[in-house]
Amino acid sequence: MKKLYLSDSDRKIGGVCGGLGECFDKDPTLIRIIFILLILFSFGFGILAYLAMWLIMPNKPKDA
Numbered sequence: 001m002k003k004l005y006l007s008d009s010d011r012k013i014g015g016v017c018g019g020l021g022e023c024f025d026k027d028p029t030l031i032r033i034i035f036i037l038l039i040l041f042s043f044g045f046g047i048l049a050y051l052a053m054w055l056i057m058p059n060k061p062k063d064a
Contacts, residue, residue: 005060014054 007018010028017035021028038046 004057006054006057008060014050016050016053016057019057019060020053 002023004023005019006015007022007028008015010018010021012018012032017028017031020026020031035046035050038049040046
């Protein structure tokens with residue numbers, strides 16, 4: 001089972017979308033588009049969700 005970490009290699013802002021993509025084997029670009037749609041159509045909920053995940057998700061350990 002893969003663990004959810006912030007991405008070190010595929011990050012644009014905080015590494016949340018890259019980390020989600022690595023964990024669920026999905027394209028991070030698709031996840032970024034979903035976040036943009038959440039921001040546009042849910043009155044900014046996407047921003048709050050992204051910031052919350054950025055604060056909660058741990059960094060990838062150096063040995064992983």
